[in-house]
Amino acid sequence: MIHFAIVGCGHIAAKHIDAIERTEGARLIALCDPDPAKLAAWSGAGSVSLYADFTTLLVQEPQVDAVCICAPSGLHVPLALEAIRAGKHVVLEKPVTLDLAEAKLLRQALDQSGLKATVVHPNRYRPAIRELKAALEQQRFGKLSHINVTVRWNRSDEYYNQAAWRGTREMDGGVLLNQAIHGLDLLQWLFGPVEEVKSLVATRLKPIEAEDVAIAALRLESGALGVIEAATTVYGHNLEETISVFGEDGYAVIGGKTANWIKHWVCASMSQEETEALTRKVEADPFGIPGHQCIIADFVQAIEDGRDPEITLEDGIRAVKLALDMTGGSSDELAGSLG
CATH class of the missing domain: 3.30.360.10 (Dihydrodipicolinate Reductase; domain 2)
Known part of the structure; x- marks a missing residue:
């Protein structure tokens, strides 16, 4: 059983909750959001624990295996890095990052940890x-x-x-x-x-x-x-x-x-x-089957099999790089370092 936590309880979190509930071998045990109103919406979610602080969640819920990052895009990498340092696999909502320098740090941390990450691009499953x-x-x-x-x-x-x-x-x-x-x-x-x-x-x-x-x-x-x-x-x-x-x-x-x-x-x-x-x-x-459900199911299987998920961190970075190339936000130096 892979135990999940979700950080960021906006509208997209509902898709992650549904996907986890529908996936064999996955169980949601904790939710986190600094907004009390968003947490209150899930106050009746059975045995799911609620946290206003992500660091506290990671300390008090050591059985968490993987974290879904559903916070605003600019917080994706800082939260993912904190999760990885705590030994957790990560599921990142799109986009991975708004900054390719952050993406490089995330890739390095992931490589050093031996943990797994996937990026939510559900349209691939249409x-x-x-x-x-x-x-x-x-x-x-x-x-x-x-x-x-x-x-x-x-x-x-x-x-x-x-x-x-x-x-x-x-x-x-x-x-x-x-x-x-x-x-x-x-x-x-x-x-x-x-x-x-x-x-x-x-x-x-x-x-x-x-x-x-x-x-x-x-x-x-x-x-x-x-x-x-x-x-x-x-x-x-x-x-x-x-x-x-x-x-x-x-x-x-x-x-x-x-x-x-x-x-x-x-x-x-x-x-x-x-x-x-x-x-x-x-x-x-x-x-078809909702893309979020396909991604969570594949991620659970990837963890159990010790393989890469179908959608990798590099895939997510590649999409961000193209967006930043179009807006002038990507440098040649970073582009080379990211492949």
């Missing part, structure tokens, strides 16, 4: 994305010419006003590190490393320090070109999250308000009947 990954591994679309990642969403002033840290550079980051970070992870997981980035970012409409709109042109190491568009400035509501790929033998577009549906799938090696069957399969269960 059925449509899994089908796209399999098709790419089979080279169904042939040599790729270009790809596109688009996040056209709305975040209202009320959203940013929920907490003072939202939209700040120090604690939250902008549209790239917050909303589009999953797309940046998927881009590199699906299509490989990025070799060159040229970008423009701006804060146009939202009352935040960081960017609310960003665009970039990419060259992948494979030679394929790419485009990223990310915004929280779309009027009224979320419009779309889309991943598109175009190759010599076909193309695919995974989209909708969230990238859960096959919008287009044309492949020279697949008949129309095969393509329609694939589309029906995804439409029958477009969300």
Whole structure:
């Protein structure tokens, strides 16, 4: 049995709690948040202990094996380092960090400890994305010419006003590190490393320090070109999250308000009947098993088997680095040290 604690009891913590409860071999035993109101919401959570101070939790709950870091983004690495020093494995919500220098410290601490870390990029487990990954591994679309990642969403002033840290550079980051970070992870997981980035970012409409709109042109190491568009400035509501790929033998577009549906799938090696069957399969269960549950289940198994988790710390750092490359927040020296 792997015993979990969660630090940070905002809305995302509920997904971690549900994932732990649904995972065989996992048990939640402690929650931590300095906000009494957030802790009070879980006061009836059975045998789960509640703490206002993380250091106190680590001292008084020695049986904790792993900690889910669900605090504001700027606190992810300090809290993870404290957990690692206490001998705990860590599950980090996205983004891993807002600062690549912190990421280097985290990697060093993890390497020295022999403990494990995973990063929450649940979109990898969406059925449509899994089908796209399999098709790419089979080279169904042939040599790729270009790809596109688009996040056209709305975040209202009320959203940013929920907490003072939202939209700040120090604690939250902008549209790239917050909303589009999953797309940046998927881009590199699906299509490989990025070799060159040229970008423009701006804060146009939202009352935040960081960017609310960003665009970039990419060259992948494979030679394929790419485009990223990310915004929280779309009027009224979320419009779309889309991943598109175009190759010599076909193309695919995974989209909708969230990238859960096959919008287009044309492949020279697949008949129309095969393509329609694939589309029906995804439409029958477009969300699949919740990604947080998949990540927690894999992490528990990785600890028990002594292997790396499916989503590694390096994966999380890679997505952050691409976001910071687009905003000018990544240095050549750090980029080299992080690989």
